[in-house]
Amino acid sequence: MGLELRNLSKHFSVRTDQGKATVRAVEGVNLEIPAGQTVALVGESGCGKTTIAKLALMLEQPSSGAVNFDGKSLGEMSRSEIKDYRRQVQAVFQDPYASLNPRLTVRRIITEPILAHYSPDRVTLNARVAELLEIVGLPAAAADLYPHEFSGGQRQRIAIARALALNPKIIILDEPISALDVSIRAQVLNLLMDIQEKFGLTYLLIAHDLALVEHLSTRVAVIYLGSVVECGPSEQIFSAPQHPYTQALLNAVPRPDPDYVPKAADGFDDTGSALEPPSGCKFHPRCPYAMAVCKIDNPPLLKLPDGREAACHLLTGPHAAQM
């Protein structure tokens, strides 16, 4: 039970000053999201995290490769299987001010997914709404109010209730707390952890806040310009990052400690462009350890002795000994 991305790619054609071009938003991503775990996708803006989420939600069709659910590719599913898949996979988005329809009551918002799939009688439906509101810690009276009558944290609870309405197996969390106030974030985070335990949910977490990722996730995939550069258990990645990009990301994170100064890597000014990705290893123009081979060969994602995967000539190629 779980999701599996197999050699997944998504290319978009765009028009630029120089004519037509292709944005390689996602490029050959292999990733397993085992049941009951929280897998986080981290990387800078524009690296393809959200495109991967959209592919998993079937909001985009892959250019090549596949998303497999329970061993079956989404592209090969029948209509009824797809309908079932949509029941199993739900999402919570970043901005609860944008993701809830302001013209619907909370009851309509929460019951919309249920009514799209089933036709329960009114008593059952109302009981389910009350149950869902209780799970996310809102009073039953909230059902007949409109989104604008709630604060950001409460709105995110409504969005979570909607995501839970169909008893999904997988929830995709796209920056679930970054739009919320600092003092409210912990409440929503704790709620997400509680419902994961209670319902055995699988999370695919997209976040740029690395402290949040360390807190919530069991596995981490670091994405750079559409490809996974390092992937493994959360503890391994955070305690001993191996890929130079992961190291640079972690070094940049500020800490609530006046004696800690985050390190800025030299030449780290610009995130690369997925429109004209560099040759060889896409990270080499920003990499402090770049070698001649990095400009020519793109290193494959290979398993390291400790079980994690990384794509770097320093770690996996013939130059590995130099590290």
Add this chain to the structure above:
Amino acid sequence: MSATPLLQVENLQTHLHLRRGVVKAVDGISFEVNEGETLGIVGESGSGKTMTCLSILQLLPIHGGGKIAGSVRLDGEELLQLGEEEMARRVRGPKVAMISQDPMTSLNPVFTVGDQVSRPFLYHKLVKTVRDAMVAAAAGLRRVRIPSPERRLKSYPHQFSGGMRQRVVTAMAIACSPRLLIADEPTTALDVTIQVQIMSLLRSIQNDSKVGIILITHDLSIVAGLCHRIAVMYAGRIIETGKVRDIYRNAQHPYTQALLDAIPHLGRKRRRLAAIPGQPPNLMDLPNGCRFAPRCPRRMAVCDEYPPATDVGGGHTVNCWLAAKQ
């Protein structure tokens, strides 16, 4: 450090008179910033940190019904008595400049970067010709370490990345060598890797020019490495202020402690976070006593009265009865 502070704010009140009632956005705050010093103002949205800075610059929304009271002195001169013309010509730009949160909205998309960065030089008559202004603009872009600045002058904002745009905004802010720089969440919209760079840019500008900086943020970890002193705001008031080490190592106010505990920090994995229950109060209907009391885990009967500022040593002051009692 000079004897008179660069900026001295006393009992500043900014109330917005709306049809629905009076929003006490800033409700009697006092602080100072010295030359070459960075003050971090930390608080949640709605705590009044941005309104404080807009009040210093007298840039309140025109239709907001804003009324400012109190005193804001820059180099000893009272700013609140200056008219709009004097504020525009003499204060905003040459003396106080601001970097706003989102570099996408603070730059005009239909003008080139050169047009926009050269404008302060022309407006404040630092140069005579447009050609000289462009030369000055290129020098400004070089100061914020934008590569090949002469060429970049002809580019439009959308041709820059987020971090580069924030550098452009910074170049405009420091164009007239201001005495005070207000940075309102300058890195919130940026990736961590770029965040560090903007922060180190601000630090190096301060080392070169001794500019005083007010850094506004909601994230205590961002300001830790950059600020000398911190003021924590809650519901329109400063509830704790002190040197950066005192705040991080020895926070006295339950709200400051809660803020430090409520966000995950790298390398400190825990199962559950200590959530702060409830919501910040409505600024139109504030409690008489301590404004954090309804959410405070250590609330007492005396909290129905507003706690006085208590100095707990070394300029570290707290508005909390817990500190006052000791």
